[in-house]
Amino acid sequence: MQPDGRRDEEAVRRFVEHFALTLSDMGMPRMAARVFAALMAAEEPGLTASEISERLGVSPAAVSGAVRYLMQVGMAVREPAPGSRRDLYKAPSSSWYSSTVRGGVYQRVADVVQEGVLAVGDENSLPGGRLADMRDFFHYVQGEMGVLVDRWEQARREARTGS
Numbered sequence: 001m002q003p004d005g006r007r008d009e010e011a012v013r014r015f016v017e018h019f020a021l022t023l024s025d026m027g028m029p030r031m032a033a034r035v036f037a038a039l040m041a042a043e044e045p046g047l048t049a050s051e052i053s054e055r056l057g058v059s060p061a062a063v064s065g066a067v068r069y070l071m072q073v074g075m076a077v078r079e080p081a082p083g084s085r086r087d088l089y090k091a092p093s094s095s096w097y098s099s100t101v102r103g104g105v106y107q108r109v110a111d112v113v114q115e116g117v118l119a120v121g122d123e124n125s126l127p128g129g130r131l132a133d134m135r136d137f138f139h140y141v142q143g144e145m146g147v148l149v150d151r152w153e154q155a156r157r158e159a160r161t162g163s
Contacts, residue, residue: 012041016056031058035066036075039091046088048081073105101149106142110135 016037023033034056039047047055049063056063067089070076074092081088113135117123123132 007043016041029066029069031062031066032069032075034058035063035089036070036091039070039076039089042091046079046081046090048084048086048088050086052089101142101145104142106138106145110138110142113138 016034019037019040020030020033023036024030028036035052038052038055044051049060049067052063052067053060067076067078070089071078077090077092078087079090080086113131116131117128117135120127120131122128
């Protein structure tokens with residue numbers, strides 16, 4: 001923020017790129033990370049694909065693929081822009097983390113790993129045992145993340161209400 005309280009757009013641009021790089025380092029596709037960071041930092045409640053494209057200095061096609069990915073994983077939503085034929089893309093409500101966890105992201109990984117267990121024979125083989133351990137880990141993480149999100153939402157409510 002600038003001394004007069006206004007938003008520092010250059011600092012926002014640097015943050016968007018730094019945040020996107022961090023998300024990318026964690027495994028998110030680079031362009032999806034950039035679009036998500038731009039949506040999270042947007043002053044407006046939503047942005048059109050052309051606005052995202054302009055802010056990030058990328059092609060509309062790159063934005064299209066990125067928002068499709070973000071919508072699939074619950075990290076962006078699409079709404080019609082009032083009075084326009086364009087769509088607005090938004091970061092979901094503050095519970096974006098809830099939709100990604102509750103959407104079963106770890107369960108999907110566990111299900112794929114289970115395919116591997118079956119493909120190598122069963123859990124009693126060396127690779128089957130390794131894969132079964134991985135599957136069980138992701139089942140465990142899925143369950144624990146749901147509990148963690150519930151605890152976070154409770155803590156957040158308490159902090160906002162002062163109780």
